[in-house]
Amino acid sequence: MATIEQKGMYKVFPRSGKNVSFTHYCPGCGHGIINKLIAEACAELGLQDRTIFVDPVGCGVFTYYYWDAAHISAAHGRASAAATGVCRARPDAVTIAYQGDGDLGAIGFNNAFQAASRGEKFGCIFVNNSLYGMTGGQMAPTTLDGETTTTTPFGRDPALTGHPLHVCEVFAQLQAPVYIARVSVADTRRIMQAKKAIRKVFEIQRDGKGYALLEILAPCPTNFKMDPLKAADFCMNEMEREFPLGVFRDEEAREPLAARPVPRASSCRDLFVEKDAVLPAVDDAAFAEKRFKFAGYGGQGILSLGLCVAEAARLERRHTLWFPSYGPEQRGGSANCSVVVSGTPIGSPTVEHPDVLVCMNQPAYERFAGDVKRGGTVIVDETVPVKTDPPDGVRLIRWPAIKMAEEFGVPKAANTMMLAALKKFKCTGLSDDNLEKSLVASFKKKPALGEKNRELLRLAEAREHS
Ligand SMILES: Cc1ncc(C[n+]2csc(CCOP(=O)(O)OP(=O)(O)O)c2C)c(N)n1
Ligand code: SF4
Structure with missing residues (x-):
């Protein structure tokens, strides 16, 4: 034709x-x-x-x-x-x-x-x-x-x-x-x-x-x-x-639009560290982007854990996004959040294939473990029955976060125990100092609790793990 x-x-x-x-x-x-x-x-x-x-x-x-x-x-x-x-x-x-x-x-x-x-x-x-x-x-x-x-x-x-x-x-x-x-x-x-x-x-x-x-x-x-x-x-x-x-x-004669400002904050709510106390992100192409998913039940502090990592990234002047997702219930329903930490501006806050997955309950493991990237890590609470292996090439760490928090007499600190695992197994690419600072800042209204959690974090991190 x-x-x-x-x-x-x-x-x-x-x-x-x-x-x-x-x-x-x-x-x-x-x-x-x-x-x-x-x-x-x-x-x-x-x-x-x-x-x-x-x-x-x-x-x-x-x-x-x-x-x-x-x-x-x-x-x-x-x-x-x-x-x-x-x-x-x-x-x-x-x-x-x-x-x-x-x-x-x-x-x-x-x-x-x-x-x-x-x-x-x-x-x-x-x-x-x-x-x-x-x-x-x-x-x-x-x-x-x-x-x-x-x-x-x-x-x-x-x-x-x-x-x-x-x-x-x-x-x-x-x-x-x-x-x-x-x-x-x-x-x-x-x-x-x-x-x-x-x-x-x-x-x-x-x-x-x-x-x-x-x-x-x-x-x-x-x-x-x-x-x-x-x-x-x-x-x-x-x-x-x-x-x-x-x-x-x-109004074709108008001046061209100015460049849009790049948002500075990692989240629009609950920032642990005051916005003005943190300097803007610095581009650093050598810092490889890391994508995280934190998942569990509402009330387990899973969203705060994600925010803690995002805040540590912000302190380190990385580009970062924190993106929560809730079930309809306030407490007890499923909750998860995605965190992206990058050396360059981030295109999308959604995390379909995390580098690091933290699971506090069985539904979270079953829903997300299969999506983790090759070379990535799954940290799952020891109480979760792991019925299927994660994909090939994914490291599985079973970690007694809930048990340790109970042993230390602070059951609500299971999320801090998970932060200890992230720190111990070098999963974030962020400095230990900024992870700790962010944790302490997350208790800015109760400074004594902040120090207590820092102490628990170090104790948990020192725990032997096979
Ligand atoms: C979310 C969603 N809703 C509905 C449809 C079904 N759908 C496909 S095309 C269309 C109507 C298109 O009409 P219009 O936008 O007026 O375009 P036209 O075909 O007249 O050029 C609809 C309802 C769809 N594909 N996706
Ligand atoms: S808009 Fe109408 S005439 Fe045009 S392709 Fe669709 S159905 Fe045919």
Whole structure:
């Protein structure tokens, strides 16, 4: 099959195991035109090497097969959230989220609205075809009053489902966005206007100005149950009556956004050491990142143990994150936290494959031991029946934390006993001094207890272990 070269698009699209040169869109679909305009704008502005597209779930899902640039695929409704991460991690990139009206207007509205409110540095192309296209034409928040969809077979009834959501008008209430506009691709004149507006979204990102939203009215002949010409007419007449085209904000002349400050604290609550008493992290690529998971029952001090390690890292001027996860119960339910300690800024606080796992109970061992990295360590309380071995290459240390705490007459100090194991077996990469300082600081309101725990920590550490 002959291929037609489109600026900014791959020559062939390796979809469904075949190399084809046509898109998957239905004849007359607005997405097809918009895809071409976006690819052209990206290529004509010379931005393909700098652009990261955040692709949606919806009829636009396959854009990663078409646009010749970098891509990330987001879950339905989450493109603006994913784009936030992308533009923060890569502030020099041109980040473009592509979303349908079910995606942005319904399930993902808050993600998109908050990103716009924060003035994230990305452009959002919002394709409004007045319904959920990919799933068979259900009502979306943008469905017109009286419009027939599969879930409004007698027409949308405002008494039952409210009136259409005007996304541009709502976003225009926010301070941060640089550019907000609505265009259409229903005829040639409109397509030319849409092309200019799409270029503008790219230019705003190229120049680092901030958030831009471009809503594009687009026909969906298949779900309108019309031929392409009638669908375009519906788009121009009915949709534009409800959603007038226009520019709602244009502050392209604004100064580029300043770099976002990097958060300094390891956590937003319960810092043991006052924020101002700790100097910011220092980049040190030679310090290998370590990921920890601490897990047990609520009330065993497992979250404080994780925080203690994070605070020791903070004292050592490492980058660190502490990320707790609770069951619904205050006490007795499962609790775990993740801690990351690194010599360079940390991308994600979640820990799927820890280097070090500390387990205070059996469910924690069963849930997480299999995820530990090769070369990693599992420290498990001796009371836990270990029914399955950890993965090959993972060191297992059974440690009498609960028993020792009871022997010392301070049963609540089992977490301190676990800290002793981390220190004794050199699991943290942090200095003994900072681990102890952090432990003492965790009792800053009861200094006598802090000293007592330091003493217990040293006693436990000195305990023989086979
Ligand atoms: C979290 C989640 N919820 C629902 C779905 C099902 N789903 C896939 S696409 C879609 C609708 C897409 O409609 P829209 O965002 O308007 O895009 P269009 O297909 O019209 O371009 C839905 C509900 C999903 N994949 N994931
Ligand atoms: S169902 Fe509608 S939105 Fe989806 S590809 Fe077909 S015409 Fe386009």
